[in-house]
Amino acid sequence: MIRPGCTLGILGGGQLGRMIAMAAAQLGLRTHVYAPERDSPAFAVAAEHTVAAYEDEAALVRFAKAVDVVTYEFENVPAATAAVLSAHAPLAPNARALSVTQDRLTEKSFVAELGIATAPFAAVSDEGDLAAALERIGRPAVLKTRRFGYDGKGQATIRPETDPAAAFAAIGRAPAILEGFVPFEREVSVVAARTAAGAFAAYDLCANEHSHHILATTRVPAGVSPQTEAAAFAIARAIADALDYVGVLAVELFLVRDGVRDGGGERLVVNEIAPRVHNSGHWTLGGAATSQFEQHVRAVCGWPLGATGRLGRVEMQNLIGDDVKEWQRILAEPGAHLHLYGKAEARPGRKMGHVTRVFSETV
C-alpha cells in the first residue's frame, strides 16, 4: 500500500511531471523524476532525480527499485522501458495504455472496436495503401505518422490538388494512418480519472482552441448540451474501463453539429486519447476542487478520488514562446493565476506556462 512518505517515480521531466511532483509533495509523498535532459523543469521540485536515457536499462532498474510506484507524463514511453519498469515497480497507467495510445492506428482501432465514433481511417504503409485509402475516405484527408506525432508534427494534409506521394514523403514515408476530415464545430475534451478499483470521476467537459496545432485556450463549461456532456463522460469511461486504466486520462473529441435537416443535434467523434494528465486539464489547478495533478496522484497511489466540482467559469490560456514576456502584466491582473514552468529559453512554440482565470458564475 502506498502511504504518505512513500516515493512516487515520475518518468519525464517537463511541466506535466513538474505539476504532478508538486501535487504529490502536497500529499506528503516524496518524488523521484527520471528524464534524459539535465535541465528538466520537474527536477527543481523533486526530492530526487535521475538523468538518463529512457533506454538505459540499468538506470531504469535502479529508478524503479528506488520508488514505490511509477507514473509518466508522456505517452511515448518505449514499450521496452515500460516492461523494465513494470518488472520492478507498479506502473500506472499500465503498459497497455501506452501501447494502445502511442500508435494512432492501434488507438483508432481500439476506439472503433468499442463502438465509439472516430474519423474514418485507414492504415498506410506504402503508396498503394495511400491510393486505396484516399479512394475510400476521399479528400481532404490528413496523413499522419502512426507514432511520435504531437502538436501537429508528423502530419500532412492531402487536399484535392495535393500529390499524395509528396505528402507521404513529407512525413518521411513512416508507417502512417490516413484520417478523413471531420467537419467539427469545436474541439472539446474530457479529463477524467479512474482507480484500480474502477472508481471513475470526470471533470466538466471543456472546449479547446488551438493555434498552429498547439492548444491555445481551454474554456469551461464547454457550452454543449447535458446529453452531449454525458455522452462524452460515457466515452471516457468506456475507454478507461477497457484499458483497465489507473490515473488521469484525457479524451479529445470533435463536436459535430448535424445540419438543420438532420435535426441540428450534437455528435461526438473521438480524436485522440492521452494516457496522462493533459494540457486541457490545466484549468482544474485553481479552477476545480481537486486539480488533475492531485487526482492523478490519488489514482496512481490507490487513494480515493477527489471532488471534481468546478469553482466557476474558467478560462485557461497557454503561454507559448514569447507570450511568457507578459508575466508582469498577468501578475498584476486581479484573480489571474500564473503558472510558469521554469524553462530557461522561450523558443517559438514552446509551452512556457499558463494562466487560469476563474470567474464567478451566475447559475
Place this chain on the structure above:
Amino acid sequence: MIRPGCTLGILGGGQLGRMIAMAAAQLGLRTHVYAPERDSPAFAVAAEHTVAAYEDEAALVRFAKAVDVVTYEFENVPAATAAVLSAHAPLAPNARALSVTQDRLTEKSFVAELGIATAPFAAVSDEGDLAAALERIGRPAVLKTRRFGYDGKGQATIRPETDPAAAFAAIGRAPAILEGFVPFEREVSVVAARTAAGAFAAYDLCANEHSHHILATTRVPAGVSPQTEAAAFAIARAIADALDYVGVLAVELFLVRDGVRDGGGERLVVNEIAPRVHNSGHWTLGGAATSQFEQHVRAVCGWPLGATGRLGRVEMQNLIGDDVKEWQRILAEPGAHLHLYGKAEARPGRKMGHVTRVFSETV
C-alpha cells in the same frame, strides 16, 4: 529586478519553507533552501539545498551569493545571520522585522509606541523586577522568556498561589517579560502582505482555536463586526508600515468584548507579530484567490500582490502528531484539501499537515 528564472533563497526548511518553495516554483522561480537539519521537509521540493548551521558564516555567504533574494520561514533568525545574508543579497522581510519580533519585550514596546493596545507588560531580569511587575500588573499573569518562545514553550503562568521564584526558575531565569492576562473572547489574526512600494493587502480576519498552546483550527470569517475587522487591518498596516515591511506578516490579536454596561463593544489587543507566513494563514491555500505563500513570494520579489478574495467559508484544521493517521479518512472526504508536510515521524505536538475545508457561503 527579480524575474522568473531567478532563485529565491529560503532560510529554514520546515513546512512553511516547503510551501513557500512550492509557491515560488509555480511562479517560475528556482528555490534554494538553507537549513541545518538533513531531513528538512522543504528540501524535497527545492531545486537546491544547503545543510549548514545558521551560524556558519562561510555557508551563509555562499548561499546568499547563489540566490537573488533571501527570505525566511521563522522569526528566530540570529541577528548575525541576517547581517551576513544582507551583505550579499536582498533580505525580505528586513533585519529590523526580525530584531523587533524575536524579543517579546522589544515587540510589545514597538506596538505600544505605535499607540496600539497590548496586554499590560513589564520587563523582568531578576526577582526584584518580577515582584514589582506583579505588584503593578496583578495576578494571574504570564511570565515569558523574551526570546525563543513558541507554541507555549518558555512560559509560566503565575496564579494567586504560584511562587514567583519557582515560575522564574521554570523558564530558566532567562530575561523575561511579565504579561497581564487579557480576558479575551476569542483569538483572531490578520494575515497581510506589504510590498517595498507600500502596497498592502490583508486577508479576511480569521478566528483561531488553540489546543495545548498549539493552533488547532482556523475559521474564516471570524464573526466580528466590520468595524473590528477594519481596525484589525489598520493595526496590521500600521505595524507593517512602521517596519518598512516586505512580505507576508501575521498579527495575532485578542478580541475582547466589553461588558454590557460598557456598551458590549469589541476591542482588539495585539498578542504577537509573526514576520513570516503563518499557520493561521494556511486556509488561504485553496481558500483564497492567492495563497499566503504565493503572496509572500510576490511581495519578496517586488511583484504586484495577488487578489485576497475568499472562496467561501473556510475551516483549516492542523494535523498534529497522531492526527495524521486520519489521512485516508480525510482523502475520502469530499472537498477536503489535505496537505502533508513530508515529516517522517509523527511525534506528539508536531505539525504533520493540515486540512482545509471550503464551504459555499450564502451571503
